[in-house]
Amino acid sequence: MTELAIAFTLNGERRALRVPAHRTLLHVLRDDCGAVEVKEGCGEGVCGTCTVLLDGEPVSSCLVLAPRVAGRDVVTLRGLCEGDALHPLQEAFVAHGAAQCGFCTPGMILTAYALLRERPHPTRADVRRAIAGNLCRCTGYTKIVDAILAAAGPGEPRDGA
Amino acid sequence: MAREATPATEPLRVVGRAIPRHDARDKVEARTLYAADWQMPGMLHGAVLRSAYPSARIRRLDVSRAAALPGVAAVLTARDVPRNVLWTDVPGQTSEVGPLRARLVLLADGVVRYQGEPVALVAAETPEVAQRAVEAIDVEYEPLPGVFDPAAALAPGAPRVHEEGNLLARWQIRCGDVERALERADVVIDTTYRCQMVDHAYLEPEAGVAWVDADGVLTIRASTQVIEHFRDVAEVLGVPHNRVRVIAPYVGGGFGGKEDVTVEVFLGLLAWRTRRPVRMVWSRQESLLARAKRHPFVLRYRTGAARDGTLVAQRIELLGDAGAYAYLSALVLLYATVTACGPYRVPNAEVQARVAYTNNPPTSAMRGFGAMQMVLGYESQMDQLARRLGLDPVEVRARNALHKGDRLPVGQQIETRVAVIEAARRAWAGLGPRVAPRTPHHRVGRGLACNIQPYGRIVWLHDWASAWVGIEMDGSVVVRAGVPDIGGGQASALCQIASEVLGVEPAQVAIHIADSALTPLAGTTTATRQLYMSGNAVLAAARELRARVLEVAARLLEAPPGRVELREGAAVAPDGRRVALAQVMKECARLGVPRSHLGVYHAPAGDPVDLARGGRVFPDYTFGAHAVEVEVDTETGAVAVLRHVACHDVGRAINPQSVEGQIQGGAAMGLGYGLLEEVVVEAGVNLTTSLGTYLVPTALDLPDVEPVILESGDGKGPFGARGIGEPPVGPPAAAVANAIEDATGVRITELPITPERVARALGLLESPAPGRA
Structure with missing residues (x-):
């Protein structure tokens, strides 16, 4: 299984990790980064439940292979909160x-x-x-x-x- | 939103206010931990091997290769399950099939009866290894003849799905002399309708984590509507019931799909065997493939009426498809049978209802539970009748509507107000001025549909709920109730009730829910029963507690006991002097007065009745009406719903915002059922196992639904509330079918109402319908 080293920012924080090349961004976020605020609804890009912002654009994270986010900016819902204040x-x-x-x-x-x-x-x-x-x-x-x-x-x- | 309030018998501060739910903030911050979000140290990952065939003998099942894979902790088949069966007792059935003890096999034992049936379980170190192990299990199937249509299943010589035969259940109702009444009727409308199999398609697929706790108790934290499945898990494992605990975190949608056991037993088996935590998350594909669905029905209605539109008789034949296992089919059919005549007086009625086993996916509970499928039948008939007699659609319904004190054809007397006529008038008027068609080939039409839906479980089941309410030493309030919250605001409504009675702000109430070990049992979050049942239990507990607190407070205030009130976190004397609740609690502690109470509510109960002789079946019913305006493209058959007004008498809206949410969401689900959704099964093979092929309505497929809340104050729930979870899903499909006839003159009798079906009805397509129809 090919593993790749990737680094990206998650809600403003730099993350660096090794991931299998076939792993989706959704699973990297949930399983490797503990970002369980990203939910899985269908795993095939239909339901929009796993939406995150990738360089500001909404994407279905289940359709993005993790190596593709290297050097990019990922924002989940947690990234919209500032301290205790709601967006x-x-x-x-x-x-x-x-x-x-x-x-x-x-x-x-x-x-x-x-x-x-x-x-x-x-x-x-x-x-x-x-x-x-x-x-x-x-x-x-x-x-x-x-x-x-x-x-x-x-x-x-x-x-x- | 429109709201029609009736004066309350007591002034209400909190009940009736559209306040945000206590769980809303966590949800918008995504802090709510759903079943699949939970992790444990050393956790394994579970997976299910499912049958590839809808009907086959398992000639060989060899797990040795799978079990030998590195990282595999357990592989279980039927042989490894201590008691490989769950039983459902169905009381009261009085047909030739006899009292029913329905059997559900957990892991296929020698035979598979539907595609996707669980055959083996795996627990492994990672989800990937678990999946590889599932694929490494060697199964040799010998395909067997199957039966895929309930009528074919009941024909002589049909392949038997189960040894005892394919007729799973049968109910019948007879009142009056239908034969004679139909002969003498001025008009008889005779139509057969068909409704399809659909899926719950909640956004959260089935999931959970199980572990054996330090005290030896098997604990299962799973997405479920029924924490009392701890009993089922215990039965399967052969351990005492008190050794299994089920916790339901906030559930990402249920709609009946998490009423039957899904992952709980599998998780229990794997955690018990491995003594390690195990997580199981079903993929969307396996959820759509194999979890029990809504019953399709064939409904034949013969409706007789006098020239003035008065109904004189209904003869109704129902045939449902149970799929391969019984689940709750017999009860779904009972709901259908009892409500088949709709919210109308029918002096002569006969309902013959059957449900048959097939090798299709199993069907069971889904929002509306048999009663919703009937709406297409009785409301299409009412509309055809109005058209035939030249009557207004509201008027024909008003002439026949049930009133308080009337009896349903099953013989049950309606004990509360029936607001069908008001609902129909309000919904119809709510459509406002008619819009003009956009182009010459568009037609605009309007349709109305009313409905009756029980709330609360069948009275033969002797339903009850308990809830604990306590006041802390600082005056804050705690509610404990074994209520799974599946998104309808079930928990928050209970906070509102406790807040009302104990005179504290809702934010001062904390609630602990849905833990079979630690919260008093409250029964299922199903059957539109949780506000009704647990609401009454919380109300009883809070009132008892209030009475005690007031007695102590009156002494502190030296005021007459009957004149002290609880409000703003204090006990207040008539002259305005007050003592803080915290102070009263200290005094209670000093005096040894308990600061908590366990409230229990018992629903009306009764023994099973022979439906043919008649009697009480449900505690009560909710009534409503929806009106829609549709636009039909007569060149393509496409239907757009332009307006939708949905009106229900909820007795009292404890939280109008939650009530609106139930009405809008139910109406949307009803429109999806009417226009888009179908689980397509060909020869037992499910062709819609993706949300790309199983069409859940998007924001572009639906209009804004305008809810209209009637509050008769006359329901059996707390403060006169009625249940509203299931009722709104019933009317939309029939309302749309009626609107299409109004627009185009063609009657659609089969769901979903796809452009193709409309185009065929309009004569736009020459070729015959494909074979599946």
Whole structure:
């Protein structure tokens, strides 16, 4: 089994480890880095549960081979918190009841975070399009969309592309 | 959101407030440790070898190669399981198949009966080694003829799935004279409907960790709706029940799929054998392949009515597919049988219901549990009736709706308010002005569907729940309840109830849940029962505690005992003088007054009845109605749901935010069932073992669901609440089918309502449907 030495930043901290070449980022995060805040829902890139930010872009970590993250920047949901303060998206998810079982929540919030950075004042349709790759089985999405729009705050929504 | 409140009998401070759940903050920070997140020192990894064939004899099973692999700690087959069977007793069955003792074989013993059936277990040092060991087990199968359709299974000469024959269960209801009533009816609608097998598809696949604790107790921390499976594990291992402990961490969705045993017994076997901690996590593929699913049904409805729309008779025949093992099929069929006539008065009714074994994946509990499948039948019939007689869809339902005091065809009297008519009117009106079709080839239509769903378990099961409530010396409150929280806010609602009664803020209440060794047993988080049952248990405990505390406080305050209140963490006299709860606790300690109480709630209970003679089956029912507006593309058959208003009488909304969440999420699951989802099984082979082929609705497939909460105050739960977990999943599919007929004039009778089915109904496709239909 080929092992490779890789180094990357995880939530701002440098990590260096040896991993089997075939290991996915998801398993490196969960099993080698203890980052169990990243959840596995399907293991084949469909459900979006394992979403992390790779150099700022949301990716399904189950589809990324760990050697590909060498030298890059990985952010999980824990990376959005600053001390005890919640990110506005996290606040909004609490206030709107957007987390039920909570299993899709880490990936959902990260996807929403990337959306709001691109488009600070999205329309409802923009939000639905952005989270279409993150499945939720509990909420029916309505409260998730409400929460993301609330976190975006008032502003001029632009039509989605 | 719209809310219709009725005056409470007592002023409420906390109950009825849409406050965020206590578990929400951990979840948005991803600090909640789910079953698969748990690790133990020296932990092994478990894996399951599953049958490749839906029906076969195991000619040879040789594990020697697998067991010899470096890093493999154990390989178990049926021979290694002390008692390789779980039994389900089904009371009350009164048909020719007799009282049912349903058998579930844990590891296949000589025969496999469905694709994916567990054959062997492995525990190894890493998941990779465990997987290699599974692949190194030598199995030689001799394929056997199978049977893959319940009607074929009941035909003479069909291959027998089990020795005792393929008819697993049968229930029947007869009231009045259906034959005569149908003959005399002005209108008879006779239609056969088909609904499909679907999967729970919660985002968290089945998982857990087991270890033998220092005290010798086998401890299993697993994603489950039922911590009382400790008994099943003990039975399988042949150890006393008190030697097994099950803990349920917060569960990443259940919907009935974690009601039956999943990983618990396998984990128990492997940890018991190896004496090391073992983790088992099922992949999405094995979850979709082999865990029990929702029953498909064929429903034939013959509905007779008078010219004014009054129902005079229903004759209903139901046939369900149990798959290869019984699981809870007999009970699912009972729910279907009892609710098959819907929330309507039907003076003459006959229901003949059967469920058969096949070599398909097993079916069992899923949100709505047999009652939800019936909605397509009775609500499509009501709509066809309205159309035939030129009646308004709300009006035809209002003319037939049950009222408090009426009897269901099974003979049970409804003891609480039935808000079907209000729900139907509110949902229908909630659609607002009709939208115009986008193009000339689009059609817009509206549909309505009402439903009846039991909450609480069958009264023959003598259900009960217990909960412990205590006040700490500093005045903070502790609740202990053996309640698995599967995402519906089950635990948080209990905090709200304790907070209400004891006059402390919800944040002052800590709750410990779902540990069969340390929390009082509360029964299953299933059957829309946890708020009803454990809510009543917490209410009883908290009220008893309050009474004691008030007595002590009244002495401290030198105030009349009946006039002191608990609020804001203090006991308050009528003149405003107050003493902090902490002070009262000190006095309780000095006097030897207990500062905690164990509350027990017993649901209404009864002995099994012969359904054909009639009697009480459930504690009570929840009623509701959904209205949808759909747009149909008449060139492609594609259906888009534009608006969806979902209205249920929840008795009282303990936490309106959680109630809305249940309604919206249930409606979404119902739309997925109506439009997208199907476990496709061909000759016993499951073709949908990935979320790429098993289609769970995305944010783009669903509209915003508008919840409308009615609060009749008339339910059997705490503060008059009714259960709301399962009910919202029932109406959407029928509402959509009714809306499609409104839009296009064609009636769809088979789920899911795919563009292909609509296109066929519209005559857009010439070729016959593929063979599978």
